[in-house]
Amino acid sequence: MSTELRIDANRLAARIEALGAVGAIPGGGVCRLALTDEDRAGRDLVQGWMRELGLAVSIDAIGNVVGVRLGIEPGPPVMAGSHIDTVRTGGRFDGNLGVLAGLEVIQALNDAKVVTRRPLAVAFFTNEEGARFSPDMMGSLAYVGGLPLENALATVGIDGESVGDCLKKIGYQGPAPCGQPQVHAYVELHVEQGPVLDLEGITIGAVEGVQGISWTEFTVLGLSNHAGTTPMRLRHDAGYVACAIAHEAREIARSLGGDQVATVGAINLSPNLVNVIANRAVFTVDLRNTGEGVLQQAERRLHAFAGEIAAAEGVTLSHRVLARFEPVSFDPAVVALVEATARRLGHSVRRLPSGAGHDAQMLARVCPAGMIFVPSVGGISHNVKEFTAASDLEAGANVLLHTLLALAN
Numbered sequence: 001m002s003t004e005l006r007i008d009a010n011r012l013a014a015r016i017e018a019l020g021a022v023g024a025i026p027g028g029g030v031c032r033l034a035l036t037d038e039d040r041a042g043r044d045l046v047q048g049w050m051r052e053l054g055l056a057v058s059i060d061a062i063g064n065v066v067g068v069r070l071g072i073e074p075g076p077p078v079m080a081g082s083h084i085d086t087v088r089t090g091g092r093f094d095g096n097l098g099v100l101a102g103l104e105v106i107q108a109l110n111d112a113k114v115v116t117r118r119p120l121a122v123a124f125f126t127n128e129e130g131a132r133f134s135p136d137m138m139g140s141l142a143y144v145g146g147l148p149l150e151n152a153l154a155t156v157g158i159d160g161e162s163v164g165d166c167l168k169k170i171g172y173q174g175p176a177p178c179g180q181p182q183v184h185a186y187v188e189l190h191v192e193q194g195p196v197l198d199l200e201g202i203t204i205g206a207v208e209g210v211q212g213i214s215w216t217e218f219t220v221l222g223l224s225n226h227a228g229t230t231p232m233r234l235r236h237d238a239g240y241v242a243c244a245i246a247h248e249a250r251e252i253a254r255s256l257g258g259d260q261v262a263t264v265g266a267i268n269l270s271p272n273l274v275n276v277i278a279n280r281a282v283f284t285v286d287l288r289n290t291g292e293g294v295l296q297q298a299e300r301r302l303h304a305f306a307g308e309i310a311a312a313e314g315v316t317l318s319h320r321v322l323a324r325f326e327p328v329s330f331d332p333a334v335v336a337l338v339e340a341t342a343r344r345l346g347h348s349v350r351r352l353p354s355g356a357g358h359d360a361q362m363l364a365r366v367c368p369a370g371m372i373f374v375p376s377v378g379g380i381s382h383n384v385k386e387f388t389a390a391s392d393l394e395a396g397a398n399v400l401l402h403t404l405l406a407l408a409n
């Protein structure tokens with residue numbers, strides 16, 4: 001009977017549209033930075049859908065929201081989840097798809113009056129993006145006990161506000177302890193956000209794991225001076241040092257090759273004026289690699305270069321780690337189940353690693369976890385142009401439905 005079970009693609013599309021209207025920005029994208037009013041509005045909308053579907057909803061102390069559907073037997077649920085916070089120039093699918101497809105699975109089971117042996121749950125985790133408050137995957141990391149709650153609440157974001165204050169302001173500092181309910185198994189449907197599936201014309205990705213992530217914020221302090229009167233030999237130019245390190249980050253990625261990536265996404269100079277030598281530069285370097293050893297090599301080279309160029313320019317350099325996660329491998333049985341389910345439903349499928357971080361990499365610390373990818377057209381994401389074809393959204397949600405059914409029965 002269950003092999004005929006399918007999700008309702010139009011209902012899923014309607015919810016993606018409705019959630020995409022919350023914090024909508026020109027070009028078809030979304031801006032719902034974690035713990036902002038837009039995030040609250042998105043949370044309220046999704047929580048309302050959870051309740052309409054009969055889920056028992058709990059909100060924990062870091063604002064993670066979990067809706068549980070009873071099974072025939074009590075016990076830890078099989079969970080589908082992701083995030084609904086976005087980067088400032090987000091697409092409508094990043095994170096949102098995994099949560100809304102989870103709700104669509106629940107509604108399809110409700111319509112078919114199918115009750116699973118184990119309970120099912122749908123969750124969205126707080127601040128997966130890490131764009132406002134570091135690290136990324138903060139809520140799911142706290143959920144699995146990888147980050148003490150008080151540290152998470154005390155974290156100050158890029159605009160000077162703390163997680164705890166913002167959580168209170170939007171009314172999502174919940175009563176449930178982090179980590180409840182415990183999870184039997186976790187599956188996350190997500191857009192690939194990279195070019196692989198789209199380029200190869202493959203519908204489903206059976207994700208084998210997530211690459212290592214290293215986020216560092218550097219602060220360079222130099223000496224402001226006149227851009228016209230100061231001879232080059234007398235300069236202590238924070239802007240020059242920041243740009244030199246940014247260039248070196250790219251050089252390191254080029255020379256290491258393979259999976260190594262490097263990004264300087266945020267850079268602030270002060271006083272940031274055309275005719276004043278910058279006395280202060282604050283910027284971030286995002287390094288990632290599927291291999292922990294090579295990632296550490298990249299980090300060593302970056303810090304060695306930064307130290308040398310700072311000494312040569314006579315500026316002071318400090319840094320702080322914003323996020324550092326080693327590569328994660330998903331449970332081989334879950335990866336195989338995703339692959340087999342995709343095949344059984346008649347979809348092309350291949351295994352691949354995830355270039356992006358995901359909540360699934362945190363849940364993998366406490367239960368068997370895996371991910372299902374669907375193609376991102378042109379590999380575009382963290383960009384309002386992010387797009388996935390309706391047929392691929394439907395395929396991914398059906399693979400999620402049957403993967404969850406297999407794990408829950």
Ligand code: HGY
Pocket residue numbers: 128129130136137355356357358
């Ligand atoms: O940065 C990431 O990989 C994710 O979008 N948080």
Ligand code: MN
Pocket residue numbers: 083094095128190357358
């Ligand atoms: Mn995401």
Ligand code: MN
Pocket residue numbers: 087094129356382
């Ligand atoms: Mn993202």
